[in-house]
Amino acid sequence: MIRVRPFTHTSGPARVVFGRGSRHRAGDEVRALGATRALVLCTPQQRTVAERVAERLGGLGAGLFDGAAMHTPVEVTGRALDALADSRADCVVAVGGGSTTGLGKAIAARTGVPQVVVPTTYAGSEVTSILGETEKGLKTTRRGPEILPEVVLYDPELTDTLPVALTVTSGLNAMAHAAEGVYARDGSPIFTLMAVEGLRALREALPALVRDPADPSGRDRALYGAWLCGTVLGGVGMSIHHKLCHTLGGALDLPHAETHAILLPHTVAFVEETVPEALTPVAELFGGNAGQGLHDFATLLRAPLSLAQLGVTEDELDRVADLATADPYWSPRPVERPALRELLQRAWKGDPPARTDDEGRLA
Ligand code: NAD
Numbered sequence: 113m114i115r116v117r118p119f120t121h122t123s124g125p126a127r128v129v130f131g132r133g134s135r136h137r138a139g140d141e142v143r144a145l146g147a148t149r150a151l152v153l154c155t156p157q158q159r160t161v162a163e164r165v166a167e168r169l170g171g172l173g174a175g176l177f178d179g180a181a182m183h184t185p186v187e188v189t190g191r192a193l194d195a196l197a198d199s200r201a202d203c204v205v206a207v208g209g210g211s212t213t214g215l216g217k218a219i220a221a222r223t224g225v226p227q228v229v230v231p232t233t234y235a236g237s238e239v240t241s242i243l244g245e246t247e248k249g250l251k252t253t254r255r256g257p258e259i260l261p262e263v264v265l266y267d268p269e270l271t272d273t274l275p276v277a278l279t280v281t282s283g284l285n286a287m288a289h290a291a292e293g294v295y296a297r298d299g300s301p302i303f304t305l306m307a308v309e310g311l312r313a314l315r316e317a318l319p320a321l322v323r324d325p326a327d328p329s330g331r332d333r334a335l336y337g338a339w340l341c342g343t344v345l346g347g348v349g350m351s352i353h354h355k356l357c358h359t360l361g362g363a364l365d366l367p368h369a370e371t372h373a374i375l376l377p378h379t380v381a382f383v384e385e386t387v388p389e390a391l392t393p394v395a396e397l398f399g400g401n402a403g404q405g406l407h408d409f410a411t412l413l414r415a416p417l418s419l420a421q422l423g424v425t426e427d428e429l430d431r432v433a434d435l436a437t438a439d440p441y442w443s444p445r446p447v448e449r450p451a452l453r454e455l456l457q458r459a460w461k462g463d464p465p466a467r468t469d470d471e472g473r474l475a
Pocket of ligand 1: 182208233
């Protein structure tokens, strides 16, 4: 019988609306928040879709800021705050992936304005109270209730345009949130259920989307999975996986989703050695053991497998290992430098993750 450990479960108060066309409800949601003027946020690449959302806002639309950028640079936030003041907006509507959501959170953290988020990737940031920001090449992360968006409108139609490569890496990024949820120190049975359901949805949807990126059922299911996985990240503490990705992203300015995708099998295998029972539901979904199963899944999806593919050089791995062990997040397996350096070496080369044989030796 599975042991029920003591737990505390708290979940965010965000309102979530899921369904095709739900972006058209942005105006109703802005009004329901008691706001009267919305500044729409996006990246330069997503200006057209954001303009359409802004048009539908009618008189509630106060303007559009299209400068969102990856890793939420504070300099961009400064310009967006000027746009917020100039437009006299009292809320933001963020239309885009994690970068755009991050900008909305950064604005809310500084002004308290409410946020409506219309996500277009599987990053999951819209359901967490976590904000990562960069200044002078340094990424810092903080949490707070004022950061959590009030309303999320999940409209799978907006993900139809997500390129296959980003569909795959963003989906694996979402899966990494769920994986950390199953072994989190502050996990709960509810978060484990959500994590497993989210992983199952993405395990079904991602191969279908690689075959046919416009498959509406696949798009719906992937976004549903991403919501669940993001919610798990929002409810539990991050561990070794996110620590390594933040270290790599901050120190070497690597693309977010790709970095998560490459590291996921390795960090799961690393933890699985110490707490295999926590990873059993993941192993059952992906076959064999969880780390190898996730590596096989990423290979099937033709996801990037090596840090070298992202331009990381072998001599940079020592610095990353130093940084990641200097101030580690809690991990079920103690984060010791030699094992971490070995993990990074495998991820750099694109090798399968380290695994133990039946006698517990590294194989
Ligand atoms: P992103 O938002 O940077 O998007 C990547 C690119 O894809 C952008 O050019 C964007 O315009 C484009 N794009 C997005 N959706 C599209 C679509 N449907 N069709 C066509 N193009 C589209 O990438 P991301 O991976 O979603 O977000 C990464 C950022 O989110 C990082 O800064 C990361 O730190 C942050 N993040 C934060 C959290 C959190 O909880 N705080 C969680 C996950 C990610």
